[in-house]
Amino acid sequence: MAxxxxxxxxxxxxxxxxxxxxxxxxxxxxxxxxxxxxxSLEQQRLKLPVHRSRNEILYLLEKYQVLVIxxxxxxxxxxxxxxxxxxxxxxxxxxxxxxxxxxxxxAVSLASRVAEEKGSLLGDTVGFTxxxxxxxxxxxxxxxYMTEGILMMEMMEDPLLRNYAAIMLDEVHExxxxxxxxxxxxxxxLKKNKNLRLLVSSATVDAEHVRDFFNLNVTKNxxxxxxxxxxxxxxxxxxxxxxxxxxxxxxxxxxVETVLKIHNAEPSGDILCFxxxxxxxxxxxxxxxxxxxQSVKIFPLPMYGSLTNNEQMKVFRxxxxxxxxxxxxxxxxxxxxxxxxxVYVIDCGYVKMRWFDASxxxxxxxxxxxxxxxxxxxxxxxxRVRSGKVYRLYTEEDYARLPPHxxxxxxxxxxxxxxxxxxxxxxxxxxxxxxxxxxxxxxxLAGLELLHALGAVSDxxxxxxxLGFRMAEFPLSTHETKCLxxxxxxxCSYEMAVMIACRQVESIFISPASGELSIRAKIKKREFxxxxxxxxxxxxxxxxxxxxxxxxxxxxxxxxxVNHKSMKRVTQLINQIGSLLNKFDLKLxxxxxxxxxxxxxxxxxxxxxxxxxxxxxxxxxxxxxQDLSIHPSSVLYTLQQPQWxxxxxxxxxxxxxxxxxxxVKPEWLLEIAPHFYHKTYDR
DNA sequence: GAGCACTGC
Numbered sequence: 001m002a003x004x005x006x007x008x009x010x011x012x013x014x015x016x017x018x019x020x021x022x023x024x025x026x027x028x029x030x031x032x033x034x035x036x037x038x039x040s041l042e043q044q045r046l047k048l049p050v051h052r053s054r055n056e057i058l059y060l061l062e063k064y065q066v067l068v069i070x071x072x073x074x075x076x077x078x079x080x081x082x083x084x085x086x087x088x089x090x091x092x093x094x095x096x097x098x099x100x101x102x103x104x105x106x107a108v109s110l111a112s113r114v115a116e117e118k119g120s121l122l123g124d125t126v127g128f129t130x131x132x133x134x135x136x137x138x139x140x141x142x143x144x145y146m147t148e149g150i151l152m153m154e155m156m157e158d159p160l161l162r163n164y165a166a167i168m169l170d171e172v173h174e175x176x177x178x179x180x181x182x183x184x185x186x187x188x189x190l191k192k193n194k195n196l197r198l199l200v201s202s203a204t205v206d207a208e209h210v211r212d213f214f215n216l217n218v219t220k221n222x223x224x225x226x227x228x229x230x231x232x233x234x235x236x237x238x239x240x241x242x243x244x245x246x247x248x249x250x251x252x253x254x255x256v257e258t259v260l261k262i263h264n265a266e267p268s269g270d271i272l273c274f275x276x277x278x279x280x281x282x283x284x285x286x287x288x289x290x291x292x293x294q295s296v297k298i299f300p301l302p303m304y305g306s307l308t309n310n311e312q313m314k315v316f317r318x319x320x321x322x323x324x325x326x327x328x329x330x331x332x333x334x335x336x337x338x339x340x341x342x343v344y345v346i347d348c349g350y351v352k353m354r355w356f357d358a359s360x361x362x363x364x365x366x367x368x369x370x371x372x373x374x375x376x377x378x379x380x381x382x383x384r385v386r387s388g389k390v391y392r393l394y395t396e397e398d399y400a401r402l403p404p405h406x407x408x409x410x411x412x413x414x415x416x417x418x419x420x421x422x423x424x425x426x427x428x429x430x431x432x433x434x435x436x437x438x439x440x441x442x443x444x445l446a447g448l449e450l451l452h453a454l455g456a457v458s459d460x461x462x463x464x465x466x467l468g469f470r471m472a473e474f475p476l477s478t479h480e481t482k483c484l485x486x487x488x489x490x491x492c493s494y495e496m497a498v499m500i501a502c503r504q505v506e507s508i509f510i511s512p513a514s515g516e517l518s519i520r521a522k523i524k525k526r527e528f529x530x531x532x533x534x535x536x537x538x539x540x541x542x543x544x545x546x547x548x549x550x551x552x553x554x555x556x557x558x559x560x561x562v563n564h565k566s567m568k569r570v571t572q573l574i575n576q577i578g579s580l581l582n583k584f585d586l587k588l589x590x591x592x593x594x595x596x597x598x599x600x601x602x603x604x605x606x607x608x609x610x611x612x613x614x615x616x617x618x619x620x621x622x623x624x625x626q627d628l629s630i631h632p633s634s635v636l637y638t639l640q641q642p643q644w645x646x647x648x649x650x651x652x653x654x655x656x657x658x659x660x661x662x663x664v665k666p667e668w669l670l671e672i673a674p675h676f677y678h679k680t681y682d683r
Numbered sequence: 684g685a686g687c688a689c690t691g692c
Contacts, residue, residue, distance in 0.1 A: 278686065
């Protein structure tokens with residue numbers, strides 16, 4: 001069988017450190033491939049495709065308030081354009097150039113790169129700001145890289161962004177919820193602050209849409225346009241496209257067969273396969289490993305988000321000589337990471353996506369066909385080294401029938417936190433807010449309805465004081481924020497902060513996939529379990545961790561199968577929550593073991609997610625009609641099923657499952673949320 | 684008996 005076994009893992013093996021989002025200096029973006037590494041920095045700058053457009057960019061920014069830049073990753077736009085603006089004197093009155101990135105790693109690594117090119121220290125002329133890490137200087141920083149959420153927060157402080165000469169929204173084609181809101185807000189800001197310039201960088205797609213969105217010219221006269229497009233020639237080589245003649249029945253099997261076909265018939269070059277989830281990737285990998293044992297000279301590697309850093313790094317290393325590297329990945333390889341050396345791409349044509357259903361108020365994880373844009377993006381992964389080939393496991397007719405664009409996140413997700421932020425920014429009518437791709441009105445209204453139930457907006461849809469205005473400032477879900485603020489009133493804000501912080505990290509437990517270790521991990525986890533459910537189990541784990549002396553924390557985590565890096569981040573998050581509360585003269589206080597109080601406080605934020613055990617043996621929500629079951633990751637999965645629970649989220653794969661449960665009493669629901677449950681019964 | 688990908692003064 002496949003060697004997935006962790007049996008031989010030594011305690012000091014690096015793969016113990018399960019770490020996802022933390023950034024450390026030793027992990028300074030292995031993801032960018034630089035073919036000009038041997039040249040001096042200045043020579044490298046001149047070789048970038050964007051260099052030829054330097055003067056044009058500066059000219060267009062004199063003439064237009066908004067410039068849409070189209071260029072593939074690697075053309076140098078994110079590193080060079082801010083420097084051109086600085087060199088051209090845009091920052092002479094002390095203003096900054098702000099660049100937003102969808103990911104923390106990108107913000108940090110771009111800032112370090114540009115600081116190096118400018119020969120300055122990071123945090124001096126060039127800096128970055130991400131959550132928990134502000135590496136800028138109020139006096140000297142002129143170019144500031146940041147994550148999108150940071151700019152959003154700054155807009156709440158200064159709605160006209162007067163500290164900035166220009167803002168560059170980088171990689172907007174990823175269409176995050178934040179970017180949609182940022183673009184809508186920027187449209188308003190640009191009307192009021194005529195000195196501000198906006199650059200929007202996007203992959204080829206949708207550039208016209210973005211330009212037209214920002215164009216304030218209402219006349220037919222093109223000379224009055226306020227926005228325009230500039231294309232920068234990319235570094236992509238042509239990619240030949242192959243389709244299957246007939247639809248495939250099983251795309252995992254077809255992927256494996258296609259790998260073998262390419263390996264036998266095509267010249268050297270690595271292969272990248274796209275599948276939808278971890279299970280599929282693991283299946284494909286073990287099939288490929290069977291072949292590689294039968295002397296097929298391939299080197300299969302999995303790639304997905306929940307692999308440890310160490311396992312992820314393997315795809316960037318050179319593979320054993322004489323073997324062909326075959327990476328089988330989820331969508332993580334579509335935009336988030338770039339694997340060097342890929343010449344062949346196999347595309348199954350599907351993707352797993354979160355989808356919010358406003359009628360049942362559930363978030364579902366569903367497998368859907370990809371869009372034509374995504375298909376092009378996946379194919380492009382084959383053309384970064386030399387001309388490549390893409391094998392699409394669907395017919396050409398199927399391709400033609402795919403939707404042209406991926407439905408943006410804001411049209412698919414729960415919107416209450418977006419709505420409350422807009423309200424706090426003074427946008428009263430959120431349904432009329434200029435989103436570049438407006439979400440369905442019913443999703444916005446569902447968001448409003450939830451905020452109303454939580455007490456954050458009044459009957460006439462105004463933010464309430466103080467609750468609504470306070471809630472808008474927290475980087476947490478609306479349910480969580482409500483629990484936290486209720487906890488301040490009831491004296492259990494510390495317990496709430498701990499449980500909420502634990503929800504923000506990937507997982508606080510380490511769960512080896514198989515073997516003896518996985519059994520030992522389960523036994524250890526059981527020792528922390530409490531009958532009140534998952535959130536209180538989190539609290540239990542954290543309390544034990546916090547009670548351990550600093551010197552022993554790492555060892556303690558190791559022997560208890562708790563993720564040390566997650567716990568460090570949880571501690572950081574609790575501190576941040578504490579200082580955010582301080583802003584409102586609120587404090588973290590503990591109720592010291594009053595379990596009923598803690599559970600009631602959970603109900604105060606999560607009461608819309610209450611479910612009861614139906615006599616048929618499945619759970620049902622009070623408001624909905626679907627059947628729900630307990631997710632196997634829950635501590636309640638193995639215990640006797642409680643009569644009433646509230647859950648933090650649901651996932652739908654084969655059936656609808658509740659995650660992160662708390663056991664409750666039905667009378668609490670009526671006591672804490674009479675407005676909500678009366679209303680539902682009346683219907 | 685199960686986990687697309689990101690992010691937050």
